[in-house]
Every structure is written in structure tokens, then in C-alpha cells.
Amino acid sequence: MRVAQFDRYGPPEVLYATTAPLPVVRPGEALVRVHGASVNGGELTMRAGKLRFLLNRRFPKRIGIDFAGEVVTAAEGVAGPKVGDHVWGMVNKWRGGAIAEYVAVAPRTLSRSPKGVDLVEAASLPVGTTAITALRDHAHLKRGERLLVRGAAGGVGSIAVQLGHWMGAHVTGLAAAGNLDLVRDLGADEVFDYRTTGPADLGEFDVILDSAGTDLRAYRRLLAPGGRMVAITVSSPADAAYLLASAVFGSRRIRFFAGNPTNALFAELTGYVESGAIRPVVDTVHELGDIAEAHRALERGGVRGKHVIRLANA
CATH class of the missing domain: 3.90.180.10 (Medium-chain alcohol dehydrogenases, catalytic domain)
Incomplete structure (x- = not known):
């Protein structure tokens, strides 16, 4: 073979x-x-x-x-x-x-x-099993909540947008400019180019699904009281250390899991x-x-x- x-x-x-x-x-x-x-x-x-x-x-x-x-x-x-x-x-x-x-x-x-x-x-x-586990089992996403998906046009992100829409959330997607129409077509209510739209340009969210693995600190600040953030990857030792620290300090813990x-x-x-x-x-x-x-x-x-x-x- x-x-x-x-x-x-x-x-x-x-x-x-x-x-x-x-x-x-x-x-x-x-x-x-x-x-x-x-x-x-x-x-x-x-x-x-x-x-x-x-x-x-x-x-x-x-x-x-x-x-x-x-x-x-x-x-x-x-x-x-x-x-x-x-x-x-x-x-x-x-x-x-x-x-x-x-x-x-x-x-x-x-x-x-x-x-x-x-x-x-x-x-x-x-990889849709990752999106299901992240949104349902770790973030406990509810109908009417505000969901932000980073990497919304990627493998996990494109499924998370669809699943979030099906679960009744208000979905915001961050993706490359050339992929915004795709993300909107998948069910996102709002879409933004991640290159020109940073955390300071966004509002509060109840749930954040992060498939980018960067700037975790900045995006965690966007969580509303009681908000939940799930990261499925980290891109640097600094972000990994911050993710671990979030599990100990503060109420808005970043969840991380290895899908099995x-x-x-x-x-x-x-x-x-x-x-x-x-x-x-x-x-x-x-x-x-x-x-x-x-x-x-x-x-x-x-x-x-x-x-x-x-x-x-x-």
C-alpha cells in the first residue's frame, strides 16, 4: 500500500x-x-x-x-x-x-x-468532534449567547460556526478577508477580517472558541461576566503559560483539551x-x-x- x-x-x-x-x-x-x-x-x-x-x-x-x-x-x-x-x-x-x-x-x-x-x-x-466537545461540553453554549470564533474559516472553526448557529447563538467570526463571505454563508451573524479587527474593536462575548492560539490574554478580556473561553491550540510558550495560569487565577478560566x-x-x-x-x-x-x-x-x-x-x- x-x-x-x-x-x-x-x-x-x-x-x-x-x-x-x-x-x-x-x-x-x-x-x-x-x-x-x-x-x-x-x-x-x-x-x-x-x-x-x-x-x-x-x-x-x-x-x-x-x-x-x-x-x-x-x-x-x-x-x-x-x-x-x-x-x-x-x-x-x-x-x-x-x-x-x-x-x-x-x-x-x-x-x-x-x-x-x-x-x-x-x-x-x-474534526467536528472537537467543535462539539468545545462548544457543548466545555463552554456549555446556550441559545441566545454571543459566540466568537477565531479562525472561523479553518477546519474546526468552519464547523464551530455552523454548530454555534444551529445551537441558536449569535455567532461572530474572525477570518481572513477573502473568507468572510464563506463564514457568513456558514451561519455567522457578523464577520470581521482578523488582520484589521483586533480585540479592542470587538465587544463582549459569552463564549470564545479560539483556534488561533495567539493573544489569549487580550481575547480573554472580552469575556462577559460568567463567560467561557475554549482554546484548542496554543502557538507559543508564553500563551501556554498564560493558559495554565488562567486555570488557577480568576473566574474566567480558559478551557483547553486534547480531543480523544x-x-x-x-x-x-x-x-x-x-x-x-x-x-x-x-x-x-x-x-x-x-x-x-x-x-x-x-x-x-x-x-x-x-x-x-x-x-x-x-
């Missing part, structure tokens, strides 16, 4: 497509033929070596976390998807390996993918998509051989939804 991997940390150019044996399917695992897998910001950080202190030193390393595909071998003795089912899910984020023609995964990390959605496009959506979704959450996301509350937003579909360009494109910014790698016909 064909896979994407890298032999050293560095820029996107360290990534390449190669061949590897089919994965060994352990007891209780299913084998999935991957049709599409998305590119995530955390993978850029990992590839660049910024998380090397958390990883083993072995190379080569595979890349990719979330995927959509078709079950070719069902897990024996375990309830879950059957052969031929269209599914989506995630592999272990520390091992990676979703950008491959086949993955072996436990059924607890798989769910039926939405009917009527192409499997390559569906690969853009598993199960099949129940994936199944819930499937329901949102099939109901029309959430739709996929795909910036570009890349072939496997263009994995380095996909990483370069995400690093350039201005993304509209997700960059997806097509694998079914690789």
Missing part, C-alpha cells in the same frame, strides 16, 4: 509518498480502506519537530490522524461496523498514519459516515451532518504524491475548511 511519511523533522519537503506492507490487524481491530484523510495543524507542528520531546526517536514516522473509508475486514468478536460499511474515525494522534491506503483501527474509534456525503469530502469532517473522540461522538457528528446542521468545507483535494504541497498550503494560511488527501485511487 502507499503511505505518507518522513525520515527527519523539518519543512514540508521532508514528506514523501512511499510503499509499505499492509497494517497488521490485531484482535479486535477492523481494517479500513481509506478514501480520504485530512491535514491538521497539529501534524504541521509534529512534522516540524516542535513536539519531538513527546515522541519516540524512531523514524520513519507516518502522518495523518482522521480519515474516511470503507471497512474491508471487520473486527472479530467485537460489535461495530461490518464489511462494506462506509465509516470515518481517527487513529492514535501520537502514532499517526491515517494518510495511507489502509489503516487498522479499533471499532471504538469508528462510526458510520454520513449518508450522501462522498468519502473524500467526509474526511474533512471528523469515541464512536459515540463520531455517531453524533454523523447525525448533525445528515440533519443538515453541518456540511463539509473542503479547500483543496490533493493526491497522495502532493502531501508536501498540502502542508505548504496549510502553512500559508487563508485556508477555507480542510485540505484533504485522496487515497482511494492513489
Whole structure:
């Protein structure tokens, strides 16, 4: 099978497509033929070596976390998807390996993918589990509340805008100027160019979902009394330290979590998509051989939804 991997940390150019044996399917695992897998910001950080202190030193390393595909071998003795089912899910984020023609995964990390959605496009959506967890479980967003989404055109942000709208919030989105129409179309009530609109230009919010990871202190000041802020990434040691301090000092704590979704959450996301509350937003579909360009494109910014790698016909 064909896979994407890298032999050293560095820029996107360290990534390449190669061949590897089919994965060994352990007891209780299913084998999935991957049709599409998305590119995530955390993978850029990992590839660049910024998380090397958390990883083993072995190379080569595979890349990719979330995927959509078709079950070719069902897990024996375990309830879950059957052969031929269209599914989506995630592999272990520390091992990676979703950008491959086949993955072996436990059924607890798989769910039926939405009917009527192409499997390559569906690969853009598993990060929606992060938006659900952030807005519902950590921020406890309520109907009528004011929600600010930073990075509103990105992979998580574009889904958070849709979900916030569906939950009845007044949604404000910050995104690049060229993406404001998209964010408005996804359900935002107000949209602003993040390059020309800073925290001082905005009002109060009950909930802030931050997928930018910068200037956390400045945006936290926008919280109304009783407001909640959820950050899904941090971009510097200073912001990481401030995030940790906010958990100890003050009532307006910044929540931070590392998503580890199960099949129940994936199944819930499937329901949102099939109901029309959430739709996929795909910036570009890349072939496997263009994995380095996909990483370069995400690093350039201005993304509209997700960059997806097509694998079914690789």
C-alpha cells in the first residue's frame, strides 16, 4: 500500500509518498480502506519537530490522524461496523498514519459516515468532534449567547460556526478577508477580517472558541461576566503559560483539551451532518504524491475548511 511519511523533522519537503506492507490487524481491530484523510495543524507542528520531546526517536514516522473509508475486514468478536460499511474515525494522534491506503483501527474509534456525503469530502469532517466537545461540553453554549470564533474559516472553526448557529447563538467570526463571505454563508451573524479587527474593536462575548492560539490574554478580556473561553491550540510558550495560569487565577478560566473522540461522538457528528446542521468545507483535494504541497498550503494560511488527501485511487 502507499503511505505518507518522513525520515527527519523539518519543512514540508521532508514528506514523501512511499510503499509499505499492509497494517497488521490485531484482535479486535477492523481494517479500513481509506478514501480520504485530512491535514491538521497539529501534524504541521509534529512534522516540524516542535513536539519531538513527546515522541519516540524512531523514524520513519507516518502522518495523518482522521480519515474516511470503507471497512474491508471487520473486527472479530467485537460489535461495530461490518464489511462494506462506509465509516470515518481517527487513529492514535501520537502514532499517526491515517494518510495511507489502509489503516487498522479499533471499532471504538469508528462510526458510520454520513449518508450522501462522498468519502473524500467526509474526511474533512471528523474534526467536528472537537467543535462539539468545545462548544457543548466545555463552554456549555446556550441559545441566545454571543459566540466568537477565531479562525472561523479553518477546519474546526468552519464547523464551530455552523454548530454555534444551529445551537441558536449569535455567532461572530474572525477570518481572513477573502473568507468572510464563506463564514457568513456558514451561519455567522457578523464577520470581521482578523488582520484589521483586533480585540479592542470587538465587544463582549459569552463564549470564545479560539483556534488561533495567539493573544489569549487580550481575547480573554472580552469575556462577559460568567463567560467561557475554549482554546484548542496554543502557538507559543508564553500563551501556554498564560493558559495554565488562567486555570488557577480568576473566574474566567480558559478551557483547553486534547480531543480523544469515541464512536459515540463520531455517531453524533454523523447525525448533525445528515440533519443538515453541518456540511463539509473542503479547500483543496490533493493526491497522495502532493502531501508536501498540502502542508505548504496549510502553512500559508487563508485556508477555507480542510485540505484533504485522496487515497482511494492513489
